[in-house]
Amino acid sequence: MPLYDFRCPEGDVFEAFFTMQEKPDTVSCPQCGKDAASLMPAVGPSQGKSAQMRVLDATKATADQPEVVNSLSGTRTAKRQPTAITTNPLHQKLPKP
Numbered sequence: 001m002p003l004y005d006f007r008c009p010e011g012d013v014f015e016a017f018f019t020m021q022e023k024p025d026t027v028s029c030p031q032c033g034k035d036a037a038s039l040m041p042a043v044g045p046s047q048g049k050s051a052q053m054r055v056l057d058a059t060k061a062t063a064d065q066p067e068v069v070n071s072l073s074g075t076r077t078a079k080r081q082p083t084a085i086t087t088n089p090l091h092q093k094l095p096k097p
Contacts, residue, residue: 008036 002020007013008029014036016027026035 004041005039006036007039008032008034010034012036013039 002023003015003017004023005013005015006027006029008031010029010032012029012031014030018024023038026037028034029036
């Protein structure tokens with residue numbers, strides 16, 4: 001059962017156990033009795049070697065150093081027409097890619 005943090009208007013923070021389906025937005029404070037609002041939980045991967053952590057690391061790495069694409073992939077590449085070869089002598093002087 002998850003442990004949730006709540007803060008009352010007086011500034012007191014306390015914890016309470018609720019199931020994910022039964023968690024209320026507000027509960028009464030055990031010290032002052034006023035309605036205490038639920039705090040936003042800190043969510044993140046808990047294990048350094050988890051699959052989620054590896055995905056996050058790979059995403060961060062590709063943001064700085066994206067992979068170089070060497071060729072096009074997919075179904076549209078098979079339908080491409082080949083580049084026409086020209087026999088014009090003026091085109092022979094152009095730089096080749």
